[in-house]
Every structure is written in C-alpha cells, then in structure tokens.
Amino acid sequence: MSGADVNLVLRSTRVVTPDGTRPATVAVAGGSIDGVLPYDARVPSGARRVDLGGDVLLPGLVDTHVHVNDPGRTEWEGFRTATRAAAAGGITTLLDMPLNAVPPTTTVGHLRTKQRVAAPRAHVDTGFWGGAVPSNAKDLRPLHEAGVFGFKCFLSPSGVDEFPELDEEQLARSLAEIAGFDGLLIVHAEDPRRLAAAPQRGGPAYADFLASRPRDAENTAIEGLVAHARRLNARVHVLHLSSADALPTIAAARRDGVRITVETCPHFLTLTAEEVPDGATEFKCCPPIREAANQDALWAGLADGTIGCIVSDHSPCTADLKTPDFASAWGGISSLQLGLPAVWTEARRRGHSLDDVARWMSAAPAALAGLTRKGAIEPGRDADFAVLAPDETFAVDPAELFHRNQVTAYAGRTLYGVVRSTWLRGVRIAANGTFTAPTGRLLERNR
Numbered sequence: 001m002s003g004a005d006v007n008l009v010l011r012s013t014r015v016v017t018p019d020g021t022r023p024a025t026v027a028v029a030g031g032s033i034d035g036v037l038p039y040d041a042r043v044p045s046g047a048r049r050v051d052l053g054g055d056v057l058l059p060g061l062v063d064t065h066v067h068v069n070d071p072g073r074t075e076w077e078g079f080r081t082a083t084r085a086a087a088a089g090g091i092t093t094l095l096d097m098p099l100n101a102v103p104p105t106t107t108v109g110h111l112r113t114k115q116r117v118a119a120p121r122a123h124v125d126t127g128f129w130g131g132a133v134p135s136n137a138k139d140l141r142p143l144h145e146a147g148v149f150g151f152k153c154f155l156s157p158s159g160v161d162e163f164p165e166l167d168e169e170q171l172a173r174s175l176a177e178i179a180g181f182d183g184l185l186i187v188h189a190e191d192p193r194r195l196a197a198a199p200q201r202g203g204p205a206y207a208d209f210l211a212s213r214p215r216d217a218e219n220t221a222i223e224g225l226v227a228h229a230r231r232l233n234a235r236v237h238v239l240h241l242s243s244a245d246a247l248p249t250i251a252a253a254r255r256d257g258v259r260i261t262v263e264t265c266p267h268f269l270t271l272t273a274e275e276v277p278d279g280a281t282e283f284k285c286c287p288p289i290r291e292a293a294n295q296d297a298l299w300a301g302l303a304d305g306t307i308g309c310i311v312s313d314h315s316p317c318t319a320d321l322k323t324p325d326f327a328s329a330w331g332g333i334s335s336l337q338l339g340l341p342a343v344w345t346e347a348r349r350r351g352h353s354l355d356d357v358a359r360w361m362s363a364a365p366a367a368l369a370g371l372t373r374k375g376a377i378e379p380g381r382d383a384d385f386a387v388l389a390p391d392e393t394f395a396v397d398p399a400e401l402f403h404r405n406q407v408t409a410y411a412g413r414t415l416y417g418v419v420r421s422t423w424l425r426g427v428r429i430a431a432n433g434t435f436t437a438p439t440g441r442l443l444e445r446n447r
Contacts, residue, residue, distance in 0.1 A: 072102025
C-alpha cells in the first residue's frame with residue numbers, strides 16, 4: 001500500500017475477492033484499488049475510513065445486457081433513470097443494447113448520438129454494443145474502431161422495424177466481417193422457421209404464449225451459430241439463454257475449441273412458467289420463462305461453467321404496452337434494480353455462495369466485454385463496489401423502483417439481500433434511495 005496516496009479505506013468482515021471471501025481492508029487511491037489488506041491493517045493518516053461491519057463488500061456488478069431506449073423511446077426508459085436504477089441495485093457498469101433507441105447503434109454517427117445523450121445523465125459507467133443488421137456490413141469495422149464492445153444481431157424479428165433480423169446469408173457475411181477483426185457477435189438466437197411452425201394463438205393464456213416460443217427454436221438457432229463460429233473461428237455469444245436443452249451443444253462446442261460463450265438472466269433463474277398467471281404480461285419476454293425443470297438445468301449449467309454470465313436483459317416499456325394479450329404485449333422484463341437480490345435469493349437456497357454470484361454477475365460479464373478494470377476487488381481495478389446485507393429481506397414494492405416505468409414481474413416477492421450502497425471509483429454514488437449527481441463515464445473497448 002502506497003500510504004500517502006490512499007484517500008479511502010473500506011473495512012468489512014466479508015470482502016468478496018477472486019481468492020474467496022475473507023475479512024479485509026480495501027485501500028483506495030485515485031479511484032483505484034490500491035491494496036486488499038488484512039482486516040486489522042493500519043489506516044494511513046488522512047484517509048477516510050468506512051467500517052461496514054458484517055455487510056458484504058462485493059465488486060460492483062457489470063450488466064452487459066441493458067436496453068436504455070434513449071434517445072427515441074425515452075418514455076420507455078432513459079440513461080438517467082436506467083443508470084439510477086442500476087446504481088440502486090449494486091451495478092456500477094452497464095452496456096447499452098443497440099436497439100429500441102432511435103436511432104439504433106448501427107453506424108458511427110448513431111453511436112455518437114447515443115454518447116452525447118448519455119454523457120451528462122449516466123450515474124454508472126456506460127458502454128455500447130453496436131448492431132449488425134442486413135444493411136450495415138460496411139459499418140461494422142468503423143463501429144469497432146469507434147469503441148463498441150461487439151455487435152448484436154437477431155435471427156428472428158426483433159420487435160422494432162428499425163432493427164431487422166439477419167437471414168442465413170446475412171449472418172454469414174456479417175460474422176465473416178466481424179471475425180476479420182476478431183470482434184464479438186452477440187446473438188438473439190431463435191430460429192424463425194421453428195417459430196413460424198409453432199402454434200400462434202393470441203390471448204391471455206401463458207401456456208399458449210410458451211407454446212409459441214418453443215425450445216427447439218433456440219436449440220436450432222444455436223446449432224447453426226456453432227457451425228458458423230466453427231467454420232470462421234469467430235467469437236460468438238448467446239444472449240439470454242432460456243432453453244437448457246441447448247447446453248450440451250454449447251458445452252461440446254467449447255470442448256472442441258469453438259469460441260462460444262453464453263449468458264442467462266435473473267428471470268429465467270428465479271421465475272417459472274408454472275407460476276405465471278394468465279394475463280400477467282409483466283412476465284412476458286422472448287425467449288420465454290420456462291418450466292421449473294428447465295430452470296434446474298440452467299442452474300446446473302451455471303454450476304458446471306457452461307453458462308458464464310448472469311445479466312438483466314432489462315427491457316422496459318410503458319405500462320400501457322403490457323396489455324393482457326401475450327401475443328400483442330411488449331416482451332421484456334425490467335429488473336436492473338432487483339437482479340442481485342433476485343439471484344442471491346435463489347442461489348442461497350440452492351447452496352451457492354456470494355463468491356459464485358460475484359463471478360456470474362461481475363467478473364464474467366467484465367471478461368466478456370474486455371473490461372479489465374472492472375469485475376473484481378483486487379489491486380489495479382477500479383474501486384467499484386456494492387455493499388450488501390445478504391441476510392436481510394424486503395418485499396418488492398414497484399413504487400420504490402427507480403427505472404422510469406415501475407412495472408416488474410417481481411412485485412410483492414420477498415427477496416434476500418439489501419443493497420446498502422454502491423461505490424464508483426471510490427465515491428459512494430447511491431445509498432438508501434439517494435444518489436449523487438451523475439458521474440458515470442462513457443466506456444469504449446480497450447480504452
């Protein structure tokens with residue numbers, strides 16, 4: 001520890017580090033972690049000391065799957081509200097998806113528009129994915145050079161006209177271009193032919209909606225993606241995995257050296273099809289929440305390392321778009337603020353530790369995006385922290401959520417884990433429902 005440069009010391013009996021949870025003193029200098037020291041280490045003269053007692057000091061969460069919708073659909077969400085909700089939930093870094101905003105992030109000019117809107121409003125550090133759509137193969141390398149973290153595509157309709165899906169030929173062309181500069185393609189993997197062949201019935205019955213988005217749509221799309229990645233030696237990432245049936249395919253591909261990674265989301269790990277009431281479209285997302293047995297298999301995929309990341313897929317809308325008809329309601333679950341307690345509630349029930357949760361929700365997403373200063377409490381990283389009371393419970397009250405539209409599938413649930421405070425580069429930015437002025441930085445790949 002450099003002593004004179006240290007301006008903040010955080011002390012807890014439970015600090016989650018890459019080497020496990022232990023009592024420790026974390027020294028901060030210039031917004032970075034200077035040292036992780038024994039619990040009773042001497043505090044340098046002049047440094048502010050914060051004693052957290054038995055509350056757990058976690059690395060700030062990294063959420064690489066957030067739809068902020070700003071500009072263009074700011075009545076759905078916005079950088080100020082989304083990043084405020086993120087901070088309330090222990091998230092210190094997020095990456096914004098390229099669609100649902102207008103314009104979508106499919107050209108460098110559109111990226112610059114997003115950055116201008118985000119810069120004065122971001123409570124947490126914020127980066128951007130680019131988009132791969134049928135018309136922009138020529139824009140992919142310029143976007144990569146402009147600092148996007150990778151490129152999102154859909155293999156089936158996205159739900160918004162300005163972000164169309166890729167067909168097989170377009171996917172191959174875009175992936176070849178991205179592989180040429182060793183970029184990352186992140187994929188909403190549902191096969192449109194399998195979706196078209198499934199029964200499509202409108203109405204309030206969740207069972208009908210679930211039948212309309214069958215597992216084999218995911219499984220088939222992922223099989224095709226593996227084949228493309230194998231042929232091109234390309235880096236690909238499967239977004240929001242819902243079908244656990246695809247896990248053997250992914251695991252086998254990884255054993256063969258295919259560069260494929262996969263994420264899942266809190267709602268797939270904590271909610272089940274059996275408990276979704278008819279007409280309750282706050283539970284609608286695509287791919288859908290599936291049965292309890294499928295959820296068990298997703299947890300097994302996390303435990304064995306096939307699934308690396310848990311991220312929110314926060315996809316909000318105005319309340320009026322959540323009509324009782326599952327066919328016409330907007331599909332998306334708002335969970336930025338609740339992801340950590342939701343996952344921890346189920347993880348602890350299944351015998352997992354906060355070390356596991358930190359790996360899934362901080363270290364692995366940071367590694368996916370190449371955010372080398374994020375994701376762990378160790379020297380040289382940014383001093384980004386979430387302070388959690390893991391044994392305290394609370395009932396989810398939508399009125400206490402900070403994203404713009406207070407619609408949530410978790411309403412009324414009792415969850416373990418109260419986020420006491422969130423720290424960004426050594427500054428407490430959120431505590432007990434209060435926030436500092438926005439100080440988040442805009443992030444670019446490898447910078």
